[in-house]
Amino acid sequence: MKAPTFPESIQEGTVATWHKKVGEAVKRDEVLADIETDKVVLEVVAPADGALAEIKAEEGSQVESEAVLAIFTEGASGAATAADETPAASADDGSGDEKIGDKILAPAARKLVAEHDLDVNKIEGTGKGGRILKEDVQRAVQAGTAKKSAAPAAAPKQAAAAPAFEGERPEKRVPMSRLRQTIAKRLVQAQQTAAMLTTYNEVDMGAVMELRAQYKDTFQKAHDVKLGFMGFFVKAASEALKRFPDVNASIDGTDIVYHGYQDIGVAVSTDRGLVVPVLRDTDSMKIADVEKGIVDFGKRARDGKLGIEEMQGGTFTITNGGIFGSLMSTPILNPPQTAILGMHKIQERPMAVNGKVEIRPMMYLALSYDHRMIDGKDAVQFLVTIKELLEDPARLLLDI
Structure with missing residues (x-):
């Protein structure tokens, strides 16, 4: 997937927002990303039904006209991607898996658990031997059944946010659009x-x-x-x-x-x-x-x-x-x-x-x-x- 062709008066743009994540199913013409230029915001849409396989230009990066933004897999979807991972994982020696407590997580599932800060003990795995797959985590996210309790979740978040608000005169620095x-x-x-x-x-x-x-x-x-x-x-x-x-x-x-x-x-x-x-x-x-x-x-x-x-x-x-x-x-x-x-x-x-x-x-x-x-x-x-x-x-x- 490439950036749109910019008008002659525009030399480059900034990737402002990615609306979809890698592996997330999208429909044809659905907006995937916004590119902010000196004058307007240009939308990058899905060329077909499918999913993002890899993002080449992260948010905040500068791109020129027709620069490669991402790799798009036509006909793929989040569920299909997860399903494709299952046989591969069962065929290998499980070296990419991670064991948390009594649960075994596939790499893609582990990434989603970290992103959404979920309690793995509340997720039921449907893979071989109870292995938690990406689609298991997605279902848990949609159902809202795997959220951590408020007390444990609040502590790490507060600790992570603290440096931005230390002292009596907090400041926030953001790049000018x-x-x-x-x-x-x-x-x-x-x-x-x-x-x-x-x-x-x-x-x-x-x-x-x-x-x-x-x-x-x-x-x-x-x-x-x-x-x-x-x-x-x-x-x-x-x-x-x-x-x-x-x-x-x-x-x-x-x-x-x-x-x-x-x-x-x-x-x-x-x-x-x-x-x-x-x-x-x-x-x-x-x-x-x-x-x-x-x-x-x-x-x-x-x-x-x-x-x-x-x-x-x-x-x-x-x-x-x-x-x-x-x-x-x-x-x-x-x-x-x-x-x-x-x-x-x-x-x-x-x-x-x-x-x-x-x-x-x-x-x-x-x-x-x-x-x-x-x-x-x-x-x-x-x-x-x-x-x-x-x-x-x-x-x-x-x-x-």
Whole structure:
């Protein structure tokens, strides 16, 4: 079994997890292992019904494209492997067996007993002369009948774990994931190469919230997706990007690339780190299409199912720290893009409206931009355009 063929932009990956053990029966297309790359997690699936005979690349090891990961036996299974061991053991002199108390264990059975910390006296052997086979141990594990008593089991486990938590100030050291390393490298690169500046404004979300409250049930019935706030922001940003092409441009060396389309990346937080899948041609998308795309991206991002092509080529990015309670932040550029919009928490604040103080649902907006490409005037006007479109959503329909 070999690693998948990596895309051109990925040189190597890390074997993150083996989901199956050697000898364990698997079905065709069942996931055997995960390989973590700089951008996505790639799954390695079983080519047929069978079992792993040997693992060549252990968890944490670095592998290149099409590197050998394991030896796979087609048509084998855990039970078959155990059965195959029986005649071999009975034919030999039993030198590989081990006697524990009154019990005789086959090598594979002994390994399983150690892995699951079982009491061999509670396992009934079905081999020759009462010999305990691998399948006997597997049955005991499934039935849960061979567990050691709590007192003896607790002592060795506690002793083994003690070194990691010695002293009054315990620490735990784990290697940084490849995705986290890539994120760190790109963020530092953005700050070192771009003349990054951030401008702020605030938007009254009252009109959008009223529209959402009025039509959310009808919207969900019609489109089978909830009406959120991101759909409004994506559509408002698409319109603003058309009016300010510099904000929709990117820098390639000493060239400026102007894009005649709007591909907006939406930052999604996962346990592995932040990923930015891209919605294509957002100007022609309906709000329902945007919401469906974001829900799909969120689910697949958390499951590690996003493809490389889905995270490349964006012309602008939106990130929403408000879902975690952030009131204000300074988003960092996503190179080679020249701007990124930061959404934040909606919070009621006293505002002066027509000479009177009213409590309004307000959100701070932050636009970080590359000053090499975008002038301050254009950045401010771009953000004001988004503010005006959101405070009067009818402008999105009327294109004004």
